[in-house]
Amino acid sequence: MIFKNKALINRFKKFITSITPKDRVAVIHHTDPDGVCSGVIISKVVERLRGKKIDLRINQKGSVHVITPKTFNLLKSKKINKFILTDLGADENPQYLKKIEKFADVLLIDHHKIYNNLSSKKTVFIKPQLYCKVDPARYATAKMCYDLGGLVIDISDLDWLAAVGSIGDIATKPWTAWLNRIFKKYKLKKYKDLFKTKFGQCAILISSAESFDVKNVKLAFDVLYKAKSYKDVLKSRLKNFRKKIDDEIQKFIKQLKNKxxxxxxxxxxxxxxxxxxxxxxxxxxxxxxxxxxxxxxxxxxxxxxxxxxxxxxxxxxxxxxxxxxxxxxxxxxxxxxxxxxxxxxxxxxxxxxxxxxxxxxxxxx
CATH class of the missing domain: 3.10.310.40 (Diaminopimelate Epimerase; Chain A, domain 1)
Structure with missing residues (x-):
């Protein structure tokens, strides 16, 4: 990966490596497979660097991308002083994000459109448009977190998580060679329809759990955080939700032409x-x-x-x-x-x- 904005990359390195065990760290992530995978990857980067897990994990409703008053109040009550966002275009309406700067340093990693460049002394604002030539829609936040995290610590064992997030977001086109290496590493068959692969099946399980009930996003995060490989995800409790979601989706597909x-x-x-x-x-x-x-x-x-x-x-x-x-x-x-x-x-x-x-x-x- 070629990073063209060295100053921004250095700001990321400084932010992430300066987190200490005494800091109160919160991670908020989107609810879809890319959001969950990116949240897990960046949380593991923090844990490996400081020797301690993050202090708070949050997700809002899937349709909510900006910081809400409820989230703001939670961060304040938990005395958070390091706040990391993944796969959320919170710059669309940065009202509460700017207020958070008064008590916390902020790191935003996201691959959506730039609504407002929130880069400041308190906020490290990272989107693909600012540091590389890859189409942002095809650069999943999970892959971003994997590429950025790999600059400061070895997270090569988390490559499968980045693959799951990328497949889940249909953001694989620029990464064919990288994906081929991962499939080879894990001795897995690669299909033209990536959702039929083991990594794709993991993405479907995360999506199904969220579709069943947004409260399952925490379960998905915990399952992926504890998982040693994709195999642990495929045999986890997440599989309990898939049939009901698949049945409903298939019903609507069958009715498409008529309705x-x-x-x-x-x-x-x-x-x-x-x-x-x-x-x-x-x-x-x-x-x-x-x-x-x-x-x-x-x-x-x-x-x-x-x-x-x-x-x-x-x-x-x-x-x-x-x-x-x-x-x-x-x-x-x-x-x-x-x-x-x-x-x-x-x-x-x-x-x-x-x-x-x-x-x-x-x-x-």
Whole structure:
């Protein structure tokens, strides 16, 4: 890996190596496979450097990427003075992150769009755009944490975790040679569909656990933290949730042609799931229909959750969702050009939907 911003890399090294056993360290991570894997990797880097585990692990709801007042108050009450974020575009609304700077040093490692460069004396702000030429959407945060952590301590035994996070985020295109080495190292068969591999199966288990109940994210973190290899993950309690999630996803896939709205290159699918399956469903459909703008919308909850995909990037999904949400009270959107999400209060959903279709049709011309 070629790092072009040496000053930023040196700031990371200084931050992570200066953490002492006396420091109060918190790690917050996103809830998807990349978020969980990146959180585990950076937490293990901290433990190996200072000889002590992190003091606090946090996750918010999967649709929440910015720091909430609840998280802010928790950090303050736990007397946290070192705060690490992974796979969260918290710079989209940095209000509480700036307040955290008053009592903690901050390290943010993320691969989403840069909304605000939060680099300051108190914050080390790391995104791929700032230190390499790799497409941020294809550089999973788990891989970032693995590459950065490897600069200060040996974490070569955690390569499988970085692979799981990368596969889970469909962020493998630039890393074919690296992945091939890992599959060879563990004597594993590599399939064209990486989700059929052992690492891909681990990613599915993490995703299924989260889809079943967001409270399972802590369980997923703990399982991965204790795991010596992918084998421990595959035989863990995480497998208990997969069948129910798979069954629900397959039900919606079978009903797609009859219940989704198709308009040229747009597939718009409103569902009422029992579990939180809109995101994995949209990922599956996005891969199946790479030249379509795919939206899976959970209309059973308030706020309404929208998950969008566009594999060929002819439409930037994050921009389309952000524009559709603009000016709508308490609506938010974010993510990558190929995959993004949004939440909209139910009373404004019709307005959002009309806007989104107008935006997509305008971009089509």
């Amino acid at each position: 989704a709205f198709f308009d040229k290159d747009i597939i718009y699918y409103e569902i009422k799931p029992k579990y939180h399956t809109k995101s994995p469903l949209s990922s599956i459909l996005g891969l199946k229909y790479p030249h379509n703008s795919v939206f899976v919308v959970d209309i059973s909850r308030n706020p309404v959750g929208i998950s969008g995909r566009r594999s060929d990037v002819k439409i930037k999904i994050n921009k389309a969702l952000e524009d559709a949400c603009r000016g709508i009270p308490k609506a938010s959107a974010g993510g990558h050009a190929v995959s993004a999400g949004a939440t909209v209060p139910k009373k404004y959903y019709k307005k959002f939907k009309t806007r989104l279709f107008n935006i997509l049709k305008k971009k089509r011309r």
